[in-house]
Amino acid sequence: MGFSEERSADVVAASFAGAADPRLRQVLSSLVRHLHDFVKEVDLTDEEWAAGIGFLTRTGQTCTDVRQEFILLSDVLGVSMLVETVNHRTGGVATESTVLGPFHQVRSPDRRLGDDINLDGKGVPCLVSGRVTGPDGTALPGARVDVWQTNEDGFYDVQQPGVQPAGNLRGLFTTDEQGRYWFRSAVPRYYPIPADGPVGELLTATGRHPYRPAHLHFIVSAPGHRPVTTHVFVADSPYLDSDAVFGVKESLIRDVPEVDDPARAAATGMANPFRALTFDITLLRGDAHEGPA
Amino acid sequence: MGFSEERSADVVAASFAGAADPRLRQVLSSLVRHLHDFVKEVDLTDEEWAAGIGFLTRTGQTCTDVRQEFILLSDVLGVSMLVETVNHRTGGVATESTVLGPFHQVRSPDRRLGDDINLDGKGVPCLVSGRVTGPDGTALPGARVDVWQTNEDGFYDVQQPGVQPAGNLRGLFTTDEQGRYWFRSAVPRYYPIPADGPVGELLTATGRHPYRPAHLHFIVSAPGHRPVTTHVFVADSPYLDSDAVFGVKESLIRDVPEVDDPARAAATGMANPFRALTFDITLLRGDAHEGPA
Numbered sequence: 001m002g003f004s005e006e007r008s009a010d011v012v013a014a015s016f017a018g019a020a021d022p023r024l025r026q027v028l029s030s031l032v033r034h035l036h037d038f039v040k041e042v043d044l045t046d047e048e049w050a051a052g053i054g055f056l057t058r059t060g061q062t063c064t065d066v067r068q069e070f071i072l073l074s075d076v077l078g079v080s081m082l083v084e085t086v087n088h089r090t091g092g093v094a095t096e097s098t099v100l101g102p103f104h105q106v107r108s109p110d111r112r113l114g115d116d117i118n119l120d121g122k123g124v125p126c127l128v129s130g131r132v133t134g135p136d137g138t139a140l141p142g143a144r145v146d147v148w149q150t151n152e153d154g155f156y157d158v159q160q161p162g163v164q165p166a167g168n169l170r171g172l173f174t175t176d177e178q179g180r181y182w183f184r185s186a187v188p189r190y191y192p193i194p195a196d197g198p199v200g201e202l203l204t205a206t207g208r209h210p211y212r213p214a215h216l217h218f219i220v221s222a223p224g225h226r227p228v229t230t231h232v233f234v235a236d237s238p239y240l241d242s243d244a245v246f247g248v249k250e251s252l253i254r255d256v257p258e259v260d261d262p263a264r265a266a267a268t269g270m271a272n273p274f275r276a277l278t279f280d281i282t283l284l285r286g287d288a289h290e291g292p293a
Numbered sequence: 294m295g296f297s298e299e300r301s302a303d304v305v306a307a308s309f310a311g312a313a314d315p316r317l318r319q320v321l322s323s324l325v326r327h328l329h330d331f332v333k334e335v336d337l338t339d340e341e342w343a344a345g346i347g348f349l350t351r352t353g354q355t356c357t358d359v360r361q362e363f364i365l366l367s368d369v370l371g372v373s374m375l376v377e378t379v380n381h382r383t384g385g386v387a388t389e390s391t392v393l394g395p396f397h398q399v400r401s402p403d404r405r406l407g408d409d410i411n412l413d414g415k416g417v418p419c420l421v422s423g424r425v426t427g428p429d430g431t432a433l434p435g436a437r438v439d440v441w442q443t444n445e446d447g448f449y450d451v452q453q454p455g456v457q458p459a460g461n462l463r464g465l466f467t468t469d470e471q472g473r474y475w476f477r478s479a480v481p482r483y484y485p486i487p488a489d490g491p492v493g494e495l496l497t498a499t500g501r502h503p504y505r506p507a508h509l510h511f512i513v514s515a516p517g518h519r520p521v522t523t524h525v526f527v528a529d530s531p532y533l534d535s536d537a538v539f540g541v542k543e544s545l546i547r548d549v550p551e552v553d554d555p556a557r558a559a560a561t562g563m564a565n566p567f568r569a570l571t572f573d574i575t576l577l578r579g580d581a582h583e584g585p586a
Contacts, residue, residue: 003371003539005378011539012371018500028499030335032370038327039375042320049376053363060353060363070346070353077325078296078305082332083342085298206321207311246296246304 009036055198062197066158068102072199075099075245076208088228093135094284097230098247101217103156108146111171114268116184119165123152123186126256127270130279132179132220139179140283143222146172147183149215154191175222182268187256187275188214190237193244203244210244213237218281226286232279254279302329348491355490359451361395365492368392368538369501381521386428387577390523391540394510396449401439404464407561409477412458416445416479419549420563423572425472425513432472433576436515439465440476442508447484468515475561480549480568481507483530486537496537503537506530511574519579525572547572 003011013029038044044052062069074080080099088097111117118125132143148170150156157168173181195203195210203210214237221227233240233248235255240248256277265272296304306322331337337345355362367373373392381390404410411418425436441463443449450461466474488496488503496503507530514520526533526541528548533541549570558565 002543003374003378003541005375005382008371008375008378008539015501015535015539016499019498020500021498024498027335027337027341031331034327034331034334035370035372036375038324039372040379041327042323043379044320044376046376046380048320049367049373053361053367056349056363057353057356057361060350061356063350063354068346068350070350074342074346077328078301079328079332080342081296082298082301082329083337083339085296085301086333086336087339089298205312205314205317206309207313208308242308246301246308248296250295 005040009033012036055202059198066105066161067194067197068105069194069197069199071100071102072193072197072245073202075101075193075247076199076203078246081246084229088226090284094226094282095220095228095230095280096249096251097228098249098252099231099245100219100229101245101247103158104146104148104217104219105158106170108148108170108172109167111173111183113173113176113180113182114184115171115173116269117147117167117169117171118151118184118186119168120151123189124275125270126185126187126275126277127182127259127264127268128185128216128277128279129180129182130281132175132181132222132281132283134222134225135282135284137282139175139177140222140225141175141177141179143175143179143181143220143225143283144172145175145181145281146219146221147185148217149185149188150191152186152189154189159194184269185216187277188216188234188237190214190239208244209239209242211239212243212245213239213248215247216277216279218279220281220283222283224285225283228281228283230281232277234277298333302326305329348495352491359398359454360487360490361398362487362490362492364393364395365486365490365538366495368394368486368540369492369496371539374539377522381519383577387519387575388513388521388523388573389542389544390521391542391545392524392538393512393522394538394540396451397439397441397510397512398451399463401441401463401465402460404466404476406466406469406473406475407477408464408466409562410440410460410462410464411444411477411479412461413444416482417568418563419478419480419568419570420475420552420557420561421478421509421570421572422473422475423574425468425474425515425574425576427518428575428577430575432468432470433515433518434468434470434472436468436472436474436513436518436576437465438468438474438574439512439514440478441510442478442481443484445479445482447482452487477562478509480570481509481527481530483507483532501537502532502535504532505536505538506532506541508540509570509572511572513574513576515576517578518576521574521576523574525570527570
């Protein structure tokens with residue numbers, strides 16, 4: 001079967017006929033069909049193709065042990081968010097998911113409930129707490145709550161090795177007998193995604209800003225339940241309606257009010273009054289596999 | 294406009310509204326729409342997405358000054374051939390184009406008609422010749438004929454710096470007053486594309502071989518005419534019907550017969566009898582821009 005403009009995707013898909021894995025054959029055939037449709041739809045020029053090759057090459061070469069530019073690219077094209085969404089349909093009864101992002105690169109340090117993860121002490125202190133339950137509201141003791149956020153300067157610890165303390169604003173908690181978790185941190189900050197590489201060029205060329213609204217990342221897992229990868233967003237943050245990676249879902253936005261409660265402050269080690277972020281998480285039943293480690 | 298599975302491509306396309314260049318907006322919006330359609334069509338899993346990110350990253354990191362793995366990837370997915378085809382529709386009157394490939398990385402050395410470009414002397418000597426004309430058959434004197442091929446071991450000079458003489462089997466000729474070119478070389482060999490990187494993994498996983506049928510690359514340009522990037526393929530070569538990069542077009546296949554012609558042998562510096570590859574090239578009229586340099 002000779003190559004032609006009309007038959008191009010068929011010819012290439014046919015070349016995958018010998019793939020041992022039928023799912024790989026299906027995924028690649030679909031990818032090729034959509035890629036070829038794209039080329040034909042816009043009549044992609046040689047120069048545009050070459051620019052694309054150069055862009056992808058630089059994207060790969062910008063990746064290091066602590067920077068994943070291809071995930072960023074997937075993020076700013078909404079692909080990450082779409083993959084997350086089609087894989088974690090909640091049916092309206094569980095906590096919605098959002099993007100993992102490129103900064104969950106290390107196993108978070110084990111923490112005890114109540115620990116302060118704000119190791120550099122910057123920013124506005126904040127008590128973060130919530131309850132992990134199943135879809136029927138049953139508490140999930142022993143659930144794992146993995147959290148990470150930027151510091152007040154807008155960087156994750158893995159972006160600033162030697163500058164931030166290792167494990168700053170990152171922790172892996174285990175819920176108590178009532179499914180509760182709580183820890184001390186800082187009020188999340190909005191921040192720009194790394195914009196000094198190819199993805200930054202793309203944002204600039206398309207008139208987009210690189211900011212993400214203030215948020216705190218979560219991966220929550222429990223035996224017998226489906227893990228969820230999500231964020232909680234701060235209600236009054238700039239960029240809530242134009243997140244550079246399209247991560248915002250209405251159900252994930254929370255106020256972070258100032259609380260005047262001397263007893264609770266004393267019990268949690270906060271200075272009264274204090275800012276408090278409450279985020280309850282509902283998991284669907286399902287395979288008890290862990291989230292990304 | 295919030296993100297959802299249904300609206301995902303619209304939301305991302307809307308983010309490009311501020312792009313200064315309307316063509317960039319068009320290309321990116323189309324790309325995003327087709328990418329999102331792909332993700333939804335196959336319900337791409339988190340693990341498959343992560344595998345894709347890893348694959349693209351390794352592809353970028355395999356690129357060096359003398360190796361372009363992303364062009365190879367584009368080639369084995371038929372994208373390069375499709376782009377070439379939609380940009381160089383010949384209307385049946387001119388020499389058809391095929392892929393540039395990743396090995397035209399240096400300016401070919403200027404050569405004089407009749408030069409021997411087979412600097413390492415390996416393989417079967419071959420006289421390559423032809424005539425460059427316009428669509429009406431008018432000779433094109435002063436046309437530039439840029440050629441490159443592998444040596445007998447299946448490698449281009451740029452793949453073996455320090456092993457092959459620089460400029461081996463590569464040259465930039467200028468046609469004579471009758472539009473003719475001729476030079477001495479070796480009969481082209483079939484060879485594998487580099488299969489020790491991510492693209493090789495993809496070929497293995499899909500049961501594909503990495504071979505290209507024997508061919509000689511050309512970029513031919515002339516004032517007032519559209520340049521053509523093409524190959525001539527050797528008629529009896531293995532893999533003519535399963536080129537790893539889908540480059541074969543019927544019109545580009547030529548026999549390389551043994552010729553017994555003592556006078557012509559003497560005139561061209563060949564030992565009689567000799568193998569001869571004849572490839573006439575017809576250019577379309579058009580903008581007199583040069584091909585890739």
